[in-house]
Amino acid sequence: MVWESMGFRFALVTALGTALAALACVGLLSCRRIIREEDDQRWVAHTHLVLENLDAMLADLTDEETNQRAFILTADGSYLPPHEAASQRLERDIDEVRRLTIDNPKQQRALTQLDPLIASRLAELQEGIALRQEQGLAAAVSMVREGGGKHTMDQLRKLVAEMKGEEQRLLRQRLEAAEVSSRRTKALIVVGNAVALLFLFTAGLVIFQEMGRRHKAEEALRASEERFRLLVTGVKDYAILMLDPEGRVASWNAGAERIKGYHAEEILGKHFSVFYPAEEVERGKPHFELKVAAREGRIEDEGWRVRRDGSQFWANVVITALRDEKGRLRGFGKVTRDMTERRSAEEDMETRNAQLEAANEELRAFSYSVSHDLRAPLRAIDGFSLAVLEDYETKLDTEGKTYLQRIRVAAGRMGQLIDGMLNLARISRAGIVRERVDLSPLAEEIAAELQASQPQRKATIVIPPNLPVKGDRLLLRVVLENLLSNAWKFTSERPTTHIEVGMKANGRKTVHFVRDNGAGFDMQHADKLFGVFQRLHRENEFPGTGVGLATVQRIIHRHGGRIWAEAAPGEGATFYFVLGDEPRD
Amino acid sequence: MATNPILLIEDNGDDEALTLRALKKNNINNEIVVARDGVEALDYLFATGAWAGRDLSLMPQVVLLDLKLPRIDGLEVLRRMRATKRTHLLPVVILTSSDEESDRIAGYGMGANSYVRKPLDFNHFAEAVRQLGLYWLMLNIPAPVPRGA
Numbered sequence: 001m002v003w004e005s006m007g008f009r010f011a012l013v014t015a016l017g018t019a020l021a022a023l024a025c026v027g028l029l030s031c032r033r034i035i036r037e038e039d040d041q042r043w044v045a046h047t048h049l050v051l052e053n054l055d056a057m058l059a060d061l062t063d064e065e066t067n068q069r070a071f072i073l074t075a076d077g078s079y080l081p082p083h084e085a086a087s088q089r090l091e092r093d094i095d096e097v098r099r100l101t102i103d104n105p106k107q108q109r110a111l112t113q114l115d116p117l118i119a120s121r122l123a124e125l126q127e128g129i130a131l132r133q134e135q136g137l138a139a140a141v142s143m144v145r146e147g148g149g150k151h152t153m154d155q156l157r158k159l160v161a162e163m164k165g166e167e168q169r170l171l172r173q174r175l176e177a178a179e180v181s182s183r184r185t186k187a188l189i190v191v192g193n194a195v196a197l198l199f200l201f202t203a204g205l206v207i208f209q210e211m212g213r214r215h216k217a218e219e220a221l222r223a224s225e226e227r228f229r230l231l232v233t234g235v236k237d238y239a240i241l242m243l244d245p246e247g248r249v250a251s252w253n254a255g256a257e258r259i260k261g262y263h264a265e266e267i268l269g270k271h272f273s274v275f276y277p278a279e280e281v282e283r284g285k286p287h288f289e290l291k292v293a294a295r296e297g298r299i300e301d302e303g304w305r306v307r308r309d310g311s312q313f314w315a316n317v318v319i320t321a322l323r324d325e326k327g328r329l330r331g332f333g334k335v336t337r338d339m340t341e342r343r344s345a346e347e348d349m350e351t352r353n354a355q356l357e358a359a360n361e362e363l364r365a366f367s368y369s370v371s372h373d374l375r376a377p378l379r380a381i382d383g384f385s386l387a388v389l390e391d392y393e394t395k396l397d398t399e400g401k402t403y404l405q406r407i408r409v410a411a412g413r414m415g416q417l418i419d420g421m422l423n424l425a426r427i428s429r430a431g432i433v434r435e436r437v438d439l440s441p442l443a444e445e446i447a448a449e450l451q452a453s454q455p456q457r458k459a460t461i462v463i464p465p466n467l468p469v470k471g472d473r474l475l476l477r478v479v480l481e482n483l484l485s486n487a488w489k490f491t492s493e494r495p496t497t498h499i500e501v502g503m504k505a506n507g508r509k510t511v512h513f514v515r516d517n518g519a520g521f522d523m524q525h526a527d528k529l530f531g532v533f534q535r536l537h538r539e540n541e542f543p544g545t546g547v548g549l550a551t552v553q554r555i556i557h558r559h560g561g562r563i564w565a566e567a568a569p570g571e572g573a574t575f576y577f578v579l580g581d582e583p584r585d
Numbered sequence: 586m587a588t589n590p591i592l593l594i595e596d597n598g599d600d601e602a603l604t605l606r607a608l609k610k611n612n613i614n615n616e617i618v619v620a621r622d623g624v625e626a627l628d629y630l631f632a633t634g635a636w637a638g639r640d641l642s643l644m645p646q647v648v649l650l651d652l653k654l655p656r657i658d659g660l661e662v663l664r665r666m667r668a669t670k671r672t673h674l675l676p677v678v679i680l681t682s683s684d685e686e687s688d689r690i691a692g693y694g695m696g697a698n699s700y701v702r703k704p705l706d707f708n709h710f711a712e713a714v715r716q717l718g719l720y721w722l723m724l725n726i727p728a729p730v731p732r733g734a
Contacts, residue, residue: 368683368685372682372683376599379705380597383599387603412706426686
């Protein structure tokens with residue numbers, strides 16, 4: 001903006017300055033032209049003066065000659081003016097011409113020739129007069145007839161004619177020069193005026209453009225202010241209002257009307273403390289909030305506020321101090337949101353969380369109780385069955401002993417189920433500690449344990465050296481324990497057990513897997529695979545509780561991951577799992 | 586050689602009978618004092634209530650403590666034992682159904698010397714009792730009983 005206005009000023013000053021300079025030049029030229037013109041006039045007059053004087057001189061000489069002839073004819077003395085006067089008049093003529101042509105050496109030289117000729121002519125005329133007076137008419141007439149003095153007079157006339165010619169040539173020369181100069185000046189004046197006009201036009205254009213630009217900027221500003229006004233007045237979800245520095249309401253929008261219930265005309269100018277509950281006003285809260293906002297620039301508060309009809313709502317309020325560029329407090333901006341619904345939602349959430357917490361607590365107590373109280377009777381069943389077997393061995397037949405054995409096996413199995421359930425419950429509520437874990441050494445350890453448990457089995461277990469994941473080390477060990485013992489269990493009837501642990505890329509994710517060449521299963525029943533107490537094989541084929549895979553799935557889910565299986569009956573099974581980025585509950 | 590009794594604190598009659606059977610099976614012939622809740626146990630240990638006037642110089646060689654007990658529970662019994670000079674060095678083995686982490690932490694935190702989960706299979710249970718007897722009655726040398734306390 002500043003730069004643009006500078007550009008505008010520069011352009012305007014340049015154009016106007018150039019136009020002014022051109023006009024000044026034109027003026028100067030005109031002035032000089034006038035002066036020159038006057039000069040030329042003077043020269044013309046001068047030339048005429050010179051010519052007049054020369055003519056006057058000739059006329060004077062002719063007058064003298066006429067007078068002399070008249071005297072010769074009449075011998076009347078009145079024709080004879082004093083000789084002195086004639087020669088003085090001629091001298092004056094000559095002097096005048098000399099003065100006028102002082103700057104012209106050629107004319108001066110001609111004048112020096114003229115002087116003796118005039119003097120000699122005057123002498124000749126004097127001589128004729130003297131002859132008439134002394135020897136009479138005949139002698140004087142014969143002298144005139146002999147042409148006495150005609151020769152001098154011719155010479156004089158010729159010289160004067162030359163001088164006049166010279167003077168006229170000079171005049172012509174000067175007039176020609178003046179003509180040329182005048183033409184040039186006229187051309188310059190035309191050009192100068194054209195230039196001035198051009199730059200005046202440019203200046204006009206610049207002004208016009210600038211006016212257009214300013215008009216557009218003003219238009220844009222007005223439009224933006226209009227938009228802003230519409231935005232503020234139109235917003236319905238927020239009460240947006242301005243307070244003057246004393247806290248009186250200075251502006252009001254639709255949101256304010258909706259939330260607080262006042263029309264603009266009934267609230268403008270009122271103090272904003274009417275929005276606060278009476279006890280808050282008594283405690284001076286409105287003033288306190290303005291004070292804090294003025295001091296710190298802004299204050300945010302949540303609390304109860306009062307509508308026009310006296311009902312209360314839970315509000316989030318932000319008051320911002322508005323200062324002008326000199327830092328003077330001009331008022332406050334106040335934005336209020338009705339948070340009543342959110343607050344009740346939060347309260348609901350808190351209630352639900354408390355209920356959930358209570359339910360979890362109950363579950364904990366329940367599993368604790370299960371762990372204690374359900375096992376005790378099982379111990380008794382097993383223990384006393386054994387006591388009967390031992391103490392009454394002789395009184396029992398084979399069938400009785402078998403039944404007691406069955407009771408013991410069933411009790412043991414129930415113990416396993418209880419332990420599995422407790423484990424699952426424990427995993428569900430255990431906290432997850434995420435760290436970098438290499439699955440490879442964990443798998444190696446478990447594989448070694450499995451092989452050691454049944455050293456007679458022929459088995460190859462392939463585990464690559466580097467299987468990094470991010471997860472809870474203990475829980476991931478449980479995952480591998482379950483998957484590997486499953487693989488170990490379901491390959492027990494193969495002549496050679498093949499188990500492979502590995503990983504492969506699947507898009508951005510890394511998939512880990514445990515593959516075996518065991519009994520496999522029908523994919524039709526795959527949906528039951530991860531259910532608690534769900535089993536795809538009969539207990540007498542492959543023993544188990546049906547909790548292991550449920551536990552594995554629970555752990556993978558708690559890591560935000562996914563587990564699935566691919567298998568076919570008699571062709572082994574592969575369990576795949578992906579660990580997520582974020583833990584989940 | 587051992588003449589001091591074993592204090593078995595156990596409220597479940599079945600478990601009591603099985604424990605006694607296991608002890609007998611392993612030829613552990615120490616006198617077995619059975620307390621069926623926390624109050625009885627403390628009465629015996631401090632010679633109060635039903636046990637008032639008992640010879641306090643005779644203290645159990647080892648205390649087998651169940652955690653879940655009526656009236657005063659096992660952890661509270663343990664806390665009071667450890668807070669009392671006469672009993673604060675007595676070996677206490679927690680013998681319980683629970684292997685809950687919280688119980689283990691609380692038990693050791695209150696100064697239990699050992700924590701054993703009762704196995705479900707009686708043969709395993711008997712084996713556990715055998716090893717316990719071997720260790721706490723034969724191998725372990727207890728702290729001297731404080732005099733005149």
